[in-house]
Amino acid sequence: MNRTPRLIGYALMVIAAALALAERRGVIDSLGPFPVAVAALLVGMIGVMLVFTDLMVRGLYAQIGAAKHDEREEG
Numbered sequence: 001m002n003r004t005p006r007l008i009g010y011a012l013m014v015i016a017a018a019l020a021l022a023e024r025r026g027v028i029d030s031l032g033p034f035p036v037a038v039a040a041l042l043v044g045m046i047g048v049m050l051v052f053t054d055l056m057v058r059g060l061y062a063q064i065g066a067a068k069h070d071e072r073e074e075g
Helices: 004-025 036-074
Strands: none
Touching: 004 036
């Protein structure tokens, strides 16, 4: 299991922050038919979802591994 999804999530959150900053400074008004704020929120939410999902799956695998380790020690 690698960290690629989490790193992609962090990259998407950075992109969302950059879009929000560009909109705030007046550099960008829209991305095609969508306002920049909508695009930044969507990209940021996908990034957060990837990061939290990766962390939750890693936590579950760690709990399963610890339970298997304890089971081997007892039996």
